Amino acid sequence: DSGVTQTPKHLITATGQRVTLRCSPRSGDLSVYWYQQSLDQGLQFLIQYYNGEERAKGNILERFSAQQFPDLHSELNLSSLELGDSALYFCASSRRNTSGSRTGELFFGEGSRLTVL
């Protein structure tokens, strides 16, 4: 158990709809990352938040948005869904080490599997 919790585990919806995926990071972790895993694209970085602020952006579509709340949980909002958005969405979290530098180690949740019909 990584300590990162994602809900829901499975979600089936229709094209054009909107969904929200939720992530609770490990206790003490300030950074949250969202990744999309699909068969053809592999693991794609979407976005990172650190202590409530957006820190880095990857291949995130304009139809997608995210935020991190004061209690450090994060939500990924996917709107105007298309068939191609069907994928496994992972949340990961990280902490700073004692020296303050970031080693890049991430702790992943089990993912939310989104199926768009």
Next chain:
Amino acid sequence: GNSVTQMEGPVTLSEEAFLTINCTYTATGYPSLFWYVQYPGEGLQLLLKATKADDKGSNKGFEATYRKETTSFHLEKGSVQVSDSAVYFCALSVKGYSTLTFGKGTMLLVSP
């Protein structure tokens, strides 16, 4: 930009066989290198890492050596088990940034 290239799978082996999964990278700066493993139905778990050239990461019988001259970080295990069946991801992180760049993953299937 940063990128990771892994050998395509699936890699199919018999139990106790020797495993090598190739990984090469391109990075701006000096990256840290990682291998993550994803067991069926689970999230990714860190398997091992190396943060500078010539470092060897090891865990659970798996090893990988950071080779700066060949920009490689190949994963090896001397004797695989059925329980090692999973997808293995090579990844890098450039110093100062904790966002990981992943390869596409290599599926390993080990039969008894």
